[in-house]
Amino acid sequence: MDGRGLVSGVAGREAFDEAPGDRGREQCRTMSDPQETRWSAVALICDDPPMSDNTRQRRLAAMRACDRILSGVRPATMRDRLADLDAGGDLDADPDFYGDGPVTTLENRVADLLGTEAAVFFPTGTMAQQVALRYGTDHTGHPTVALHPLGHQEMHERHAYAHVSGLRSAWPTTAPRNPTADEITALGEPVHTVVIELPLRDAGFVLPTWDELTAVSAAAHAIGARVHFDGARIWESAPYLGHSLSEIAGLADSTYVSFYKTLGGISGAALAGTTELASFARVWRHRYGGNVFQQWPAALTALAGLDRELPRIPDYVRHARTVAKTLTALPGVRVHPEPPPTHRFRLWLPHPSQALNDAALALAEEEQVWFAGGWQDTDVPGIAMTEITVAGPALQLTAADIIEVGERFLSRVAGR
Numbered sequence: 001m002d003g004r005g006l007v008s009g010v011a012g013r014e015a016f017d018e019a020p021g022d023r024g025r026e027q028c029r030t031m032s033d034p035q036e037t038r039w040s041a042v043a044l045i046c047d048d049p050p051m052s053d054n055t056r057q058r059r060l061a062a063m064r065a066c067d068r069i070l071s072g073v074r075p076a077t078m079r080d081r082l083a084d085l086d087a088g089g090d091l092d093a094d095p096d097f098y099g100d101g102p103v104t105t106l107e108n109r110v111a112d113l114l115g116t117e118a119a120v121f122f123p124t125g126t127m128a129q130q131v132a133l134r135y136g137t138d139h140t141g142h143p144t145v146a147l148h149p150l151g152h153q154e155m156h157e158r159h160a161y162a163h164v165s166g167l168r169s170a171w172p173t174t175a176p177r178n179p180t181a182d183e184i185t186a187l188g189e190p191v192h193t194v195v196i197e198l199p200l201r202d203a204g205f206v207l208p209t210w211d212e213l214t215a216v217s218a219a220a221h222a223i224g225a226r227v228h229f230d231g232a233r234i235w236e237s238a239p240y241l242g243h244s245l246s247e248i249a250g251l252a253d254s255t256y257v258s259f260y261k262t263l264g265g266i267s268g269a270a271l272a273g274t275t276e277l278a279s280f281a282r283v284w285r286h287r288y289g290g291n292v293f294q295q296w297p298a299a300l301t302a303l304a305g306l307d308r309e310l311p312r313i314p315d316y317v318r319h320a321r322t323v324a325k326t327l328t329a330l331p332g333v334r335v336h337p338e339p340p341p342t343h344r345f346r347l348w349l350p351h352p353s354q355a356l357n358d359a360a361l362a363l364a365e366e367e368q369v370w371f372a373g374g375w376q377d378t379d380v381p382g383i384a385m386t387e388i389t390v391a392g393p394a395l396q397l398t399a400a401d402i403i404e405v406g407e408r409f410l411s412r413v414a415g416r
């Protein structure tokens, strides 16, 4: 355990615009590592109080009833989820038995999409990536993996790679972006794997350009390391990179994808790569406790998500640029990155998070308009930040609608 990282405990808050504090916050820890100290100035503040069950239920109910939703998607009920299951496959067919049937269908679909020899279903991305890192260390004999301090492994997994797999991390950079080729070349110590998170979520969903990505992949291979893509959001990275999913995954030795974020599945992940990696992954998935008896609900909703959401993502990404640009016209708004490379970006307002969360709920309950929730205070007093997700509901909003929704929200914040 290297003990690094401001741990703020945010696992998967995509579906309905959820705040980082919502899912059982992990303990905040500030470490003595010098890299950590440099980084902490820009890391998220992680002591915002968890949302009460009552507030969460009020918010879900209010969002469901909204006519207009700027950020996020309308929260699904369990009955909505059942409809997804129906859309994902033949419910009269046999369920899976330890990963056959619909789970195999999903694995094959992912391998086709990513152009890999194989893909292996995992109950979580956290587990899938630990197995990918273990493969790297087993095949090179080095215990060190190159991670970003803002990457999911450092920020949101309680350092499982260290505790469970006995690995160490090296940080090629602390800049709020993925590492460059030069930074990989300059690492100066052997690493078994270089992990690139596409996009780097906790830096604001930032992406490298295609040329930067090809260069960093080549630099990793040149120092004898494998390349692993944390592709939890690879689906929405493809439009900006300007290449197909298989061309992107072709730069890596392994790629993890998620089914429950942008695709809207129940849960689950896949690890894609060679058949040799897949065999290893199946063995270690079992050892890590991920050989689940039946996973057909997750598999079917993932298949439904691939059918329904994947084709819509380029529109979300395109519209996110309009939403981000339009929002900057509102008083006090700051947006990053601008233009956003994916359909998600960060937005700051000069108000405390509590005032912004209260205003969002009141606007939704009283006017059936949802601006954005999940506000968190930053380390600049009086400035709060949230992540905006431009998905299906926002496609209905023109620039004029966006301004109107934003003005209504700001009026609420001002108490008018």
Ligand SMILES: Cc1ncc(COP(=O)(O)O)c(C=O)c1O
Pocket (backbone or CB within 6 Å): 010, 011, 012, 013, 123, 124, 125, 126, 127, 152, 197, 201, 230, 232, 233, 258, 268, 269
């Ligand atoms: C970038 C990234 N990587 C990995 C994960 C882990 O996925 P899971 O929640 O399936 O363990 C997440 C989840 O939020 C993520 O955002």
